[in-house]
Amino acid sequence: MKKYLIPHEGNFYKANLHCHSTISDGKMTVEELKEAYMKEGYSIIAYTDHSKYVPHNDLSDEKFLAINSYEEDISDWAVKDSRIRRCYHFNCYDKDPSGTKDVVLPLPEYNDIDGINEYIDRMNKAGFLVCYNHPNWSLQTLDDYGKLKGLFATEVFNFSAYIDGIDGNQEVPYDSLLRAGNRLFCVATDDNHDNYELGHPLNDSFGGFIWVKAESLDYRTVIEALEKGNFYASMGPEIKELYIEDGKVHLECSPARRITLTNVGRRSEICRARKGETISSADFTVDPDDKFIRIQIEDEHGLRANTNAYFVEDIL
Ligand SMILES: [Zn+2]
Ligand SMILES: [Zn+2]
Structure with missing residues (x-):
């Protein structure tokens, strides 16, 4: 008997789960991003502006879903030179569509791995899926990410890192986490800031995405598909x-x-x-x-x- 690893039934929805707008350091407004991504066949954007949780339910309609989310930063501030400062960046996706949570949690120090895992645990308990972002761009190794617990996923590809000239392929960190005994999914994302206009060879939109298989574009249905791993990561x-x-x-x-x-x-x-x-x-x-x-x-x-x-x- 066939056991489907990606459900046979349902529709595929194209999603960018890592996106910056003018709310933080991106160049496009959330509305412009919705329009541009829909033109490219996307149905879902998680707006992950830096350290700021701003829900965007007003953008969702029958053809588009905005997942309420943000990107948190736990950097090694003891290192003064930002070019070599390591950091943990986590995308936090709210499982609840209401977007009403108070999610300002105190952040642990960079070297406090127990505190970081406690932070992830508290985010999970607050109803968020937590994704560990761009290990290569963060200059991190297994010493940094090998002990992380409670992750929903990690980025197997980050298009913005690729455009920056850093290895965007992060299959080695994903395999390392799996081989260390962790269970987590993998996503490909843009992490777009759109410093160059759309269509420019150095624009960082439309390079990494996931295809989610779900019955509908309903917020909770899509979140449930993410939690079950009913998706795959792709560059094409x-x-x-x-x-x-x-x-x-x-x-x-x-x-x-x-x-x-x-x-x-x-x-x-x-x-x-x-x-x-x-x-x-x-x-x-x-x-x-x-x-x-x-x-x-x-x-x-x-x-x-x-x-x-x-x-x-x-x-x-
Ligand atoms: Zn980041
Ligand atoms: Zn980012």
């Missing part, structure tokens, strides 16, 4: 079907040159197109010792899509 490639049957995972996608399965260890599986050709499906065996599996797709332009990690004990 599309996943049409993902299920497991008789110990094999089956994926169908837009034309790709390479599809890989990653797990807890060195064992991997790969499908790769011949030069000049593409592939659009893959079947991989899942081994009970894999602990978790996740699949990556790379298209002919080098753009990637990443599934969430699925834990073998849940799917076999």
